[in-house]
Amino acid sequence: MYGDEATIRRILTELGDTWAVVGLSTNRSRAAYGVAQTLQRFGKRIVPVHPRAETVHGEQGYASLADIPFEVDVVDVFVNSELAGTVADEAVDRGARAVWFQLGVVDEAAYGRTQAAGLAMVMDRCPAIEIPRLS
Secondary structure, three states: OEOOHHHHHHHHHOOOOEEEEEOOOOOOOOHHHHHHHHHHHOOOEEEEEOOOOOOEOOEOOEOOHHHOOOOOOEEEEOOOHHHHHHHHHHHHHOOOOEEEEOOOOOOHHHHHHHHHOOOEEEEOOOHHHHHHHHO
16 A cells, blocks of 8 residues: 555645646546546646646646646646656655655655655555545
8 A cells, every 4th residue: 555544634635735737638538637627626726737738627737847837735647657756756856745646556666765755655546536535
């Protein structure tokens, strides 16, 4: 288990409301689209991060985490496991408070590096499943 209940609760309720959603595009059939919508419904500000930098759910998109001109609290990662570690490292570099790897996204080395850098980390879980349980 990569993220105990206390860590999940802390990320969802205490660590901030600005969530960069890496891999979020206007493709409605992708999981990121629905998860971002759920995060918004629960009061989170979502920031789409995708190479096309599309506006999604009314929020301006950015091509990379580095392009976002304001603070990001949580980086929610919807890329495959091979790319996820790089995204986690970018989240650490830009000062995020937490990293969340979606269901099926697993990189144990990145998990260790992210926690060692002082960030809260959850892996192989979905905030759209977890957040309604807390309400």
